[in-house]
Amino acid sequence: MAELFYTIGMAGHIDHGKTTLTKALTNIDTDRLKEEKERAISIELGYAPLKLDDESHVSIIDVPGHEKFIRQMIAGVAGIDLVLLVVAADEGVMPQTVEHLDILNLLGIHKGLIVVTKMDQVEDDMIELIEADIYEQVEGTFFEGSDLLFVDSLSKKGIPELKEKIKAYLKDVPMRDATGAFRLPIDQVFTVHGQGTVVRGTVYEGMVNEGDVLELLPQGRKVRSRQMQVHHEPQTSARAGQRVAINLGGISKHEMKRGDVLVSTQYYSTTDTIDISLDTVENLDHPLKQRGYIKLHLGTAEVYGKIVFFDRNELTDGKNVLCQLRLDSPVVTKRGDRFIVRRPTPAETIGGGEVIDPHGEKYKFGQATVDMLARKKEGTPSERIIDILKKEKGLKQYELLKEAAMDNDEGVLLLSKLEADEKVMKLGDYFLLTSVFDEMVELIREDLSEFHEAYPLREGKNKAEIRQSLTSYGKQLADLVIDVVTGGQDFVKNGQYIALSQFQPSFPKQWSKRMEQLEETLKKQGLEVAAYEEVAVDAGIPKDLQEELRHFLIRSDRAVELDEKLVMTKEAFDQGVKQLFEKTDTRFTLQDAKSVLGLSRKYLVPFMEHLDKLGLTKRDGNERVWQK
Template sequence: MSERFYTIGMAGHIDHGKTTLTKALTNIDTDRLKEEKERAISIELGYAPLSLGDDYHVSVIDVPGHEKFIRQMIAGVAGIDLVILVVAADEGVMPQTVEHLDILNLLGIHHGLIVVTKMDQIEEDMIELIEEDIGGQVEGTFFEGSELLFVDSVSKKGIPELREKIKERLAGIPVRDARGAFRLPIDQVFTVHGQGTVVRGTVYEGEVSEGDTLELLPQQRKVRARQLQVHHQPKKTGRAGQRVAVNLGGVSKQEVSRGDVLVSTQYYSTTRTIDISLNTVDNLKFPLKQRGYIKCHLGTAEVYGKIVFFDRNELTEGKGVLCQLRLDQPVVTRRGDRFILRRPSPVETIGGGTVIDPQAEKYKFGEETIEMLSRKSKGTPEERLIDLLKEKKSLAEKEALNDLSMDKEELDEVTAALAKEGSLKVFGRTLVLEATAQELIDMIEEELKAYHTDYPLRDGKELAQIKQDFSSYGNEAAGKIIDEAISQGVFVKTGALLASADFKPGYPKQWAKRMQQVEDSLMSQGLEVEPSAVLFEKAGLPEDWAREQTHFLLRTGNVMSLDDKHLLSSDAFNKGLISLYHNTGERFTLQEAKHIFGLTRKYLVPLMERIDESGFTKREDSERVWVKKPAE
């Protein structure tokens, strides 16, 4: 069978035997701090490997039970696969046990075992009463109906049976998906002499290998995984479900804190505004006010912020309340992540739930926002991608991975399915809905139609300007859509200009006769033409249209510029050029040219300069030399 990686959490009231039970199962004492030894309580998270054989790789987390250490408890429980709820036989369910149950429920943990410790301290006839007491307390939780396992951790009575039961339960729990992008919320930071900074945590998603370049968030700091260890054993890789220690290169211990996250460099980003679905605890002591101050536990992070409601100004209790968190500091999260909310003062657990949108925006108060959040929360991956693309018009693959909290493989499956059915276009790493692409094409066609009406003599509109006009679609996406439309014959690109496929530049109907009059005059006047302004004035053309026709005639090549005041028929210029070539030798003077053309200096000088500029002749002192022969 393939290797299976799991994390088990020990939860329960202080001094109910979690640490002793962990030691009985693993032969490791997880109380590692001097203060913990002296006070006989767990302050920090304790970890130990549990050997079950058959390729099962299991980490046991002994989470603190004392109320003051609830933060560490939440950090430890986030990311576990199976919970062992520890209840001491001589005390039963205590207040801290109830709070742990609430937190486990709110974190969406579904698999658990109930273990009653210190069974040597009770009489046989007390077992039934203990079972009834615990059964009543766990009613309505995922522990409801669970079998109780009685053990004595010191004598190890019941421990072999517990190990078998753990293995049996784990066999029915799917292993964490290692295909996604790597994410490790950090719960411990320390230094090792000669090695530098080491961080530890449970890998939520994906896989990490020795030598990988990672990103430390929210600092946005590039680091390198120099070495990896799993329970003090060197490893080349670590994967989802494993407790992994990573020796980091490129960062000091002072720059890293519990709550920071190690991620694959391109697939995650930070956020401070999160859409959520909130479930409160059943007996909330005090109502939660609009924009009330909260403490959010997300993964291993603990961040303060405010809660924003869109359909109420106060919350006493509720399930699936759609609202938003606006945090004081950035966090790393994805859709579907679980969180816990606590009230800073007076201290109590408010509730918890799931992240709907990790990259949320600010919305208006009202039913419309609630309906939108409801759609977000219920949508399939395909529906969520479609909704997001409707909102943002186009998305780079990296943005989609962030905004939708999908891994790359899942996104690839979704995009492939939507592309196959024809509702999505994929341009490299850019995603656009087919309807959006068509909408953009239609809008550009309307834009070009209006432009061709206003400027019928131009070859088209500047493509750069069109992209700027429709920048809300994303420059890259707009460019790809336009390129595809050009290849399909919808548009025609001439240089840097874009035009409708059926458009041909030409004189507009209302000015056609007058423009033709100017063109005819230029053709008939030969080399001795009237100034352009006079020609346009005689034809009765407004200044704007005169300017447009000038550019049009120059672009078509029928006309050329003699100087800044005169246009010249290209045909007249070519005929004159050929005549000059045949009636002169290799060299000739201005006087000879005057004799051939019969022009005054007013026209002769600019004409000869134009011939020079065209590369046919070159001036040397008072003569001109032929450089190339004109085509006949």
């Protein structure tokens, strides 16, 4: 059978027995700090492996219950699959329990069990009253209708039944995706003597292997996974749902902190502007003003920032409030991630929700923006793909599926369907909308049409210059589209130059007569031509067109350039070569050539050197030898 990996969170009020219950289930004391022992409370997150059967690998997170340690509690529950809400039988539901319930609801956790501890401290006839009171308190939350079990952690009464119930619940919990890109929000950083820097966290997505090159965000540092442990047991890999410690090479403890994220290189990026859907807690104590200062809890990260509303200037309560967070520091997130927003002073949980777009932009205040955010939030997978490609123009598959918050298998099937429907196409490694491709082709066509009209003497436009008209699409995508269109019927490529297929270089209409005059003058001059610049000036050719005309005549095989000054018609040059070949031996001298052509050294030397350059002759001392 396949191995299953899950993480269970303990939540509840301080001193309600979460740590003792964890020890009863796992035989491990998760209070590891001296201060925790002295004060008998959990300050930091505690972790322990729970053995259920050979297939299931379960980590228990004992989250702090004290109000001051709410941030650790949020970091702990953010990656869990099942929650055990712990309530002491002798006290019942307390204020901190209620806040934990709010946070669990806001984080979108859907599976939970209620565990009543310290049952040996109450009379049997109180059991029903306690149960009724708890169910009343959890009404309207995902714990409504959950099983409720009574246990005593010290005597182990009810513990076997709780293990069986946990096992039954986890059968209905889908495992976290291990096929996607690896992501590990870090909640602990420390140093092991002789080993170096070690980080701990719960793998959100994907897999990591010993030796993998990873990226630490938001720093953008490349690191290597050297060794790994899952609950103190050496492993060569770890996957989504597992609690893992990774020994990292290439970085010190002081260069990273809780809240940083380890990812597969290139699969994730950082952001400081996030479009969100926010649900507030009930009975918010203080209204939240437009651009009010907040603290965002996202995974294990805590970041301050401002909240921006687009349809109000104050928030008292609400569900699905579409707004934006503008953060003081970058975070790593993607569509669908859950978060909590708290007020720094006075400390209060405001609400939570999900990320709509991890890379938001600045929008105008008004209903149009809210409607746009609603479309983003509610869009089908196909609509999300299309909206992303409208915005980003072209993306590689992993980038596109990351933005759309889709797993690889689902995304590949959807992209294949969109390709079959001709809504999306793939060029190289990039996906783009067919409409965007058509748009780019039309821009190239318009660009070349304008270029041919402005420069009719040139054979085409340089590829690098064409790319400039497509800068908003990105260099890689522009190059791919240019390469594709030049292999079709509408465009031709000659070396580095690209032209419309129906285009033929020609004299510009307003200068055609003067250019024809220049060409006629060259014909009359034969082999003894005047300097090209003199001929061009005499013909009235503007300075800025002289060189263009020169290159055009040579490129179109209508003229031959002997040197930078002398240009003669191709007809005159070919006639001179023919005459020289017929009237000289295989080997001949410069004087022999002069006798045949009747040219002075001014013309004869560049003429002969051009024959050498073309490979028609080869110089051998004072003689030349015909090569063809």
